[in-house]
Amino acid sequence: MLIQDNLVLTRSDPSGMGGTQLIYRLKNYGLSAVNRPQEEINQIHWEVEVIKFKDDTVSSFEVCHTTELADKTLKFYTDKSLNEFIEKSFQYFEELGSLEKMLPQEP
Amino acid sequence: MSLETLRPSPAFKDVLPVEYKDLVEHGPYNNRNGKETQSVKVTDMGKFKEVIEEHPMCAGCAMTLFIRLTYIGMPNPEHTIVVGTAGCGRLAISQASVPFIYGNYGDTNAVASGLKRGLEVRFPNQKKDVVVMAGDGGLIDIGFQGMMHSWFRKEKFTTIMLDNEVYGNTGGQESGMTNHGKVLKMAPRGKFGDKVDALGLAKVAGVDYIARLAPTNPARVARTVRRAIMVAREVGHSYIQAYTSCNIEYSIPTPDVMKDAFEIEKERYGFEEIISPAAKEYLDEVEKKAKKKKSDR
């Protein structure tokens, strides 16, 4: 079972390639996990991006390759490894949130 | 008609259709002398109610005689379903008091495969016989693939080819079973290639009971049909190839139809049976039992 906490949107992948996209959000950061069709079913995998939200809506975000979590698109071949990464990133986002609060605010 | 499922109340006997009453009282459905299978005799033809009587076939048609004999040969017509296809034969077959599936051209052996397996699932304790009866074109040309694969899969039903060596129903075109050189419609310069060796194909495919015959010996036709159906019931597939001349397209004068059958039989259509060891063992067992019963009586 995939982690349901902080899962803000489950939708058909908007690229139109088929498959499902899950969007997790914790504060201003989150994860996009996409699962696309593969000719060989055993090749189906998760492509995960760390994302940063632009506003309060659930689908307005940009890919973020500057966190310590990931500097590129990640691939996971099992739901278990995806879940482990989601949990790890939730912890990271919590910490990141509190760190960002300590930064001087732009005028 | 299953004899077990449907038993009309005797009180309704008066209002039952005369055909029904005749089939039960003077036909193969009840004329059994305590046997499980029907016991009407070919030699009594004309004295009992047949499963098929009326038909719109051409006068003198040898195929019609063969079809009548086939129904007499069926061990349990009340548990038999016939599958056919476009062609002359189905004009008679569809008039029988045995369910008839008239599918698309050439689909007989595929339909029969699904039907037989379905019946086995639905009636695990009641054998249902499935018989494909179709023409040479329907089987060897358009139905070739389905026929061959049902043979390879050893589907437990019987294929009977009504081989009139021509597409009679569409007006006389040559078929795969037409002899080499024969001039017919769509073969204006004579049939190219030989008559397909369907018996050889059946042998290669591992059909358990194979027979070739002409309707010259009525008792033999009925016996061959019975043997084929019994083998299909218990052992594997069975195939009968019958010469059933088309007196119209081959211009055989009506009074000479049987003369032609005897001549062709002598020349190239002699009675032949090819029986696998498993089928032989089974038939010996069945026929021995039947003989023993007779001598006991």
Next chain:
Amino acid sequence: MANVVGSSVCRTAVDEGKPADWVPGGEKQTAVDPMKMFHELPREQLFITGSEAARESMRRANIDIAIAYPITPQSESMQQAGYLYDEGYIKEYYRAEEEIGTFSAISGASRAGVRSLTATSGPGLMRGMEAISSWPGARTPIIMLNMCRVINTPLAIQPDNIEMSFMLNTGILMLHAENQQDFYDFPLAAICASEQVDVTLPAVVSVDGFFCTHARGPVKVTPEEYKLPPRDGWRSAVPAMDNENPPARISRDAPIQKSNFISYHMHSSWQQEVFAAVERSAKYFRKYLGSLVEVVNPGAEDFIVASGCAVSQAREAVRQEGEKGRKVGLVKIKTIRPFPTEEIYEAVKDAKRILIPEFNQAGWLHKEVCSVLYGRTKGVIKNGPRVYGGMTMPTEMILEWLEEFRKEVK
């Protein structure tokens, strides 16, 4: 008697080769009322491919016999059917010689009065089309899964649902699954509707290949210990070809003999009855699926009418428009036959703009919708966007079309 020693019979008794104490999976299940299965049983959410959703559907469908010929992208599901046979959830199963053989055989199986399933994709469907179009007239309840695929030359295995248009006028019941969830639910509903006495027709559940069959999505399934009740071969508009009926001349498939013997009247009334039965099936689909259509944002000025995968993309477009404060309506058509004429009309009667996105070149759904709305509404119906040959339909494409549409029709 067992199969002959040394023979290459591929058919086996269902328990052949299994240990003596083996119990077929199907015998461990309990049959439940379809309404209970569809609406009351608890559901567990899985994240599975469309092919796996089909397998879970088949597991609960009490299938007697499954026959199929492999073709991409259908094979994945039908080899799963093979495993279900091996586990004892399906009683009989074989790989047929090709599609004419497959669809003829499955019609034979249905005529025996047992629940019969087959599946195919684009070119396979076209190959077996003669057989398929003879099923409704033969009044054979059959369930066919169809994983849509390009049929045109040049050859491709990509999703494209043009093949569905070839079935529109055959008399077969047609459902179009949007996603993995539908591919689990729709076959079960289709089986139940098709076997009703006043229906007695085959049904096809189509899904857009790969996008759905070979991709994972959330699917809520009922507990696997429950299955549908078996098909009752005695309950049917016409008798099964089992010779359990009185000796009438039961060539039920042939009220029609040679053309010069036909009562033309008879053939036309037979056809009328088939198409009337299609309409009669609507009440069952309403019961089992809740409705023939799903309407999102009723009363909107802009409406998208779609079926299959196009619904998913449209759904996302509707959501994104909602985020921007624009209300766009969506009609998801679940049943293509029976076509939900009145439901569509009711949903879009006040709409100004109606957009019909499709995964095929011909725009068959557009034509269908036009034919039922013609002269009845004032809305402008736009035929697109349309993608085909495996092209994708990004959400942006629908959004751009909507924007253009608003400029064109003020």
